Amino acid sequence: MRKLFVKTHNVKRFIGLMNNLIDKSNEVPKMGLVYGDPGLGKTQTAVWWATKNEAVYVRAQNKMTNKWLLEKIVYELGESPSRKMADLIEQCISHLRLKPQVIIIDEVDYLINRMKIVETLRDLHDLTGAPVVLIGMQESKTKLGKYRHLYDRISEILEFKPFSKEDVEVIVEELSEIKISDEAREIFFEKKNRFRQIIKGIALLENLAKTNGLLKIDTKQVKGLTIEK
Ligand SMILES: Nc1ncnc2c1ncn2[C@@H]1O[C@H](COP(=O)(O)OP(=O)(O)OP(=O)(O)O)[C@@H](O)[C@H]1O
Ligand SMILES: [Mg+2]
Structure with missing residues (x-):
């Protein structure tokens, strides 16, 4: 088996979503949601795109706390994470304001029921202007829909479809x-x-x-x- 990255229709649509988000003017919210059934290549595509475009890719985990998520983001930004929560947010904000990067959070389903984390994601987006893309399972769209203040900021949505x-x-x-x-x-x-x-x-x-x-x-x-x- 060859180890190649295949540009499926889903991949092409993912590239389109990323370009649309990046091209939006400052006034328009730049949050994206990518969702779909397992095994369609969401993670592989996100990692591939993040590597090519110097984006931050973070995979959420079970029982992840707010602090843990921010530490991972700071680490991926190339800095060593501060100890305190308030300093961690500050680190992200000052870094991203100076050097804007797209932030991709995979397996977002682990975070959806945690109000504090949802608020942190919104803050990251609002305070830095950096596009934030959430990737999750088929149900994540409905689940995120309950958080109006976050959902309203999602300006690009893409469902990964089964292969043609x-x-x-x-x-x-x-x-x-x-x-x-x-x-x-x-x-x-x-x-x-x-x-x-x-x-x-x-x-x-x-x-x-x-x-x-x-x-x-x-x-x-x-x-x-x-x-x-
Ligand atoms: N574009 C691609 N080109 C080649 N192989 C791929 C590609 N996308 C995915 N794969 C292969 O398919 C496997 C499953 O893909 P991936 O883990 O990205 O799916 P997923 O949609 O994130 O699934 P889940 O919802 O379970 O997280 C990968 O381990 C990889 O081997
Ligand atoms: Mg995945």
């Missing part, structure tokens, strides 16, 4: 190290529309080709396999 046939074709073509015929691909990957499923499928076919000394996978081999749902 064309997406699957590009992913298999780019990642598979063996040839798979068009018909075999359509049959075998018909019900697989998430990255983890597709990657497992490619690995299975690569293995099948290796153990049988085949250079190409055809319909014949695929039909012989029990297709996982």
Whole structure:
């Protein structure tokens, strides 16, 4: 399997959302929300984009406190975190005012029920003008909708969608190290529309080709396999 980053439709739409946020004038709030089912590439896309664009990427964790989140952000900004909560916020603000960077918070579902943290995210956005992008599960849009003061600041929303046939074709073509015929691909990957499923499928076919000394996978081999749902 090749280790490549594939530009799926979701990735292209993510790039579009980021460009829209960055291009907004100062008066318009610059919070974004990206959400969707598991395994569609939200995290991978965010990390890829953050690396290319010098953004701050922080993954929220279970039981994360306000202080813990700010410490992680400060650390990602390249500074050593202060001990006190008030100083931590100050550190973020002064750093971001001097050098604006996009802040991406992944797995935001861990933070949604914590009022204090939601307020901190809003403060970070309001006091620095830095775009703040939240990434979460399918339900996060509804859950965040309950926090009007935060939700009103979200000016760009993107749902990661299950892959189209064309997406699957590009992913298999780019990642598979063996040839798979068009018909075999359509049959075998018909019900697989998430990255983890597709990657497992490619690995299975690569293995099948290796153990049988085949250079190409055809319909014949695929039909012989029990297709996982
Ligand atoms: N654009 C991509 N190109 C190649 N591989 C990818 C890409 N996006 C995701 N993957 C692969 O798919 C796996 C799942 O993707 P990822 O963890 O980003 O999904 P997710 O939407 O964040 O899922 P979750 O909701 O469970 O957090 C990754 O570990 C990676 O191997
Ligand atoms: Mg993820």
